[in-house]
Amino acid sequence: MSKRTQPLRTFLVLLLVLSGVFSSQTMAHAGWWEDYKNGIETFTNLPQEVNQLKEGYDQALNKLDQAQTQLNQAQSNIESYREENARLAEQNALLAQTVEQLKQSDANRAQSARFWKALVFTAIGIVVLFFVSTRLIRFGLRRR
Secondary structure, three states: OOHHHHHHHHHHHHHHHHHHHHOOOOOOOOOHHHHHHHHHHHHHHHHHHHHHHHHHHHHHHHHHHHHHHHHHHHHHHHHHHHHHOOOOOOOHHHHHHHHEEEHHHHHHHHHHHHHHHHHHHHHHHHHHHHHHHHHHHHHHHOOO
């Protein structure tokens, strides 16, 4: 065999194999009665399919209504939580103001107590100093 004929021979063998593969496929031919019967069967199944679609649509609408109800309930809960949060924030501010007033009152009371304590001790000290100084002066005058 020569090198020239080998590609030609390969091409012919490939052509024969491919033609055999494509020609071996059989075509199915159904009779007109089968087509008619299949058409009637498909036509009679349509109402069932429509009913199934309606049921699916109704179920979807029910689920949508339930979801809408839950959403409305959640929104009302959120709104009530917001109102309660605002009320609690206002109450918290009022309590903070009361605590601040109590701290200020306590500080004022402590300052007043310190003032009066200092005033009393100063007065006692002045009186004691007066008695001690008068005794010392008398003692000094007697000694002379």
